[in-house]
Amino acid sequence: MFKTIADPADCEVRSVIRFLNAKNVKPDEIHRQLAEIYGENVMIDGMVRKWVRQFNDGRTNVHDEIRRGRPSVVNDGLIAKEQFDHPPYSPNLAPSDYHLFLNLKRDFGDRSFDSDDNAKNGVQQWLSSLAASFFEEGIDKLVSRYDRCLNNGGTYVEK
Numbered sequence: 001m002f003k004t005i006a007d008p009a010d011c012e013v014r015s016v017i018r019f020l021n022a023k024n025v026k027p028d029e030i031h032r033q034l035a036e037i038y039g040e041n042v043m044i045d046g047m048v049r050k051w052v053r054q055f056n057d058g059r060t061n062v063h064d065e066i067r068r069g070r071p072s073v074v075n076d077g078l079i080a081k082e083q084f085d086h087p088p089y090s091p092n093l094a095p096s097d098y099h100l101f102l103n104l105k106r107d108f109g110d111r112s113f114d115s116d117d118n119a120k121n122g123v124q125q126w127l128s129s130l131a132a133s134f135f136e137e138g139i140d141k142l143v144s145r146y147d148r149c150l151n152n153g154g155t156y157v158e159k
Helices: 010-022 027-038 045-057 095-108 115-129 132-151
Strands: none
Touching: 010 027, 027 045, 027 115, 045 115
């Protein structure tokens, strides 16, 4: 008796189908061997025949076709990343941008602009005039702020 392998990946099962098909094993026998190793619910006989037909027609890829909204293959690089969501009060701003607001308010609070383009140009000139140390200071504060945010369950807001 063979050891049963539970919950195989779809591409693993398809690779076995491709391998056995290359050895000229008939679809019925491929299905029997799959069920013997992976269990009765691994794949229905009709799907085995479909994959055998596709491999006979020249298909070599065992992965799903690319569909909108999901990756066809997930690699370890995507899984290993830890991503922090933006706080709910700032859906479109990165936390690294917050140190700008106090200074922006101080320098532009009493000014008015006659068009959006003039406002954009004014802010761009202001950002260009800031020294690198200003941005470095804001980035340096991120570590302690993230730490406080994580320790407070994501509810940290600096006032």
